[in-house]
Amino acid sequence: MLVLDAGNALFKSSRPGGDPKEKERAALLLELMDAMGTTAMAVGSRDLTLGTDFLVRTTKGKKLKLLSANLVGAGGKPLFPASTVVTVGDVKFGLVGLSPEGPAGAQQGVVGKPPVPAAIAEARRLRTQEKVDVVVVLAAMPYPDALALSQEAGNSVDFILQSHDNRGQGVAQRNDFATLVPTGERGRQIGHLALSVGGKGPFVDLSEPERAQQNLRILDANLQQARRSLAAAKDERTRKTWEETIASFEARRKALALQVESGKQGLERTHRLSYIQLGSNVRDDAEVKKRVERIEPPGSASH
Known part of the structure; x- marks a missing residue:
């Protein structure tokens, strides 16, 4: 220490x-x-x-x-x-x-x-x-x-x-x-501050994938609700708004999923x-x- x-x-x-x-x-x-x-x-x-x-x-x-x-x-x-x-x-x-x-x-x-x-x-x-x-x-x-x-x-x-x-x-x-x-x-x-020192490059924060996993769960719940709201929408303007929201959620979900996956890799410098x-x-x-x-x-x- x-x-x-x-x-x-x-x-x-x-x-x-x-x-x-x-x-x-x-x-x-x-x-x-x-x-x-x-x-x-x-x-x-x-x-x-x-x-x-x-x-x-x-x-x-x-x-x-x-x-x-x-x-x-x-x-x-x-x-x-x-x-x-x-x-x-x-x-x-x-x-x-x-x-x-x-x-x-x-x-x-x-x-x-x-x-x-x-x-x-x-x-x-x-x-x-x-x-x-x-x-x-x-x-x-x-x-x-x-x-x-x-x-x-x-x-x-x-x-x-x-x-x-x-x-x-x-x-x-x-x-x-x-x-x-x-x-x-x-x-x-x-x-x-607990370190694992090996290899080269910048240190990776191990808590980032964990926070990404928590945010992913919250986002998935919001995404399901948005899809239900889209299915229930009657007019075209409301549908378009929900479609844009869902597209934004899905893009964010993709980024979070990449963060979660990075935490599963064998990192040497954390x-x-x-x-x-x-x-x-x-x-x-x-x-x-x-x-x-x-x-x-x-x-x-x-x-």
């Missing part, structure tokens, strides 16, 4: 001073992420509230790596590694971090360069020089920028895990080659996305809960 975080995890606001215990809270989050075996995290706007020095100091000696391919300081010097490479089982992953474009956090001189070209350049380097099997971009940036990356990256990027906009969970969306994955919001869920909701049904760790409640006491506005 590879544990990753797409960023914007540490602070409730990108402006400092909003929470008297914000430093203690962020340090605890980083400590626990490292304890859970998190390999890498992108540096987002809500991770930079107390500046880059705080992040570097707090993660010193930890296995957790902070990544950003486009965040620079004075003189254009990179502030964090652009990427890291890790092998899980026999699969070699290249992980790229991205921050939002423009001035970042409250620290003077810290700027995010255009993220899309930075990500593509680093992903291509990982493909050609590091010979990685899978490239994952941890994109702590607005959804439109992540969408642009998925459309422009070609075959250099396999997955883009996006955070920034509190978008919540959703379905994975493939654009050409890269698949854009929503990562949930406010730590309320854990995304679980993914399936699901979410684990972190609600009351998930047991608390007693020691962690105690430490959290020292920072955010039960009944407080922040709890």
Whole structure:
């Protein structure tokens, strides 16, 4: 298992001073992420509230790596590694971090360069020089920028895990080659992306044929009803309307049937996305809960 975080995890606001215990809270989050075996995290706007020095100091000696391919300081010097490479089982992953474009956090001189070209350049380097099997971009940036990356990256990027906009969970969306994955919001869920890595080409979403099968059942019921309505229609105008509707349904049915059939083929490069909701049904760790409640006491506005 590879544990990753797409960023914007540490602070409730990108402006400092909003929470008297914000430093203690962020340090605890980083400590626990490292304890859970998190390999890498992108540096987002809500991770930079107390500046880059705080992040570097707090993660010193930890296995957790902070990544950003486009965040620079004075003189254009990179502030964090652009990427890291890790092998899980026999699969070699290249992980790229991205921050939002423009001035970042409250620290003077810290700027995010255009993220899309930075990500593509680093992903291509990982493909050609590091010979990685899978490239994952941890994109702590607005959804439109992540969408642009998925459309422009070609075959250099396999997955883009996006955070920034509190978008919540959703379905994975493939654009050409890269698949854009929503990562949930406010730590309320854990995304679980199961991969089967073999062969070449883009990853195929195994849930697409399943959704197509469900839609096919609904469409078949609508098609039967439309045919009954056509048989009962008396005037030519109504019949023509139902004939056009049936033709549209049949064309849609053909497309769905092809999707269902594709799921039956022996695919080598697949993914399936699901979410684990972190609600009351998930047991608390007693020691962690105690430490959290020292920072955010039960009944407080922040709890």
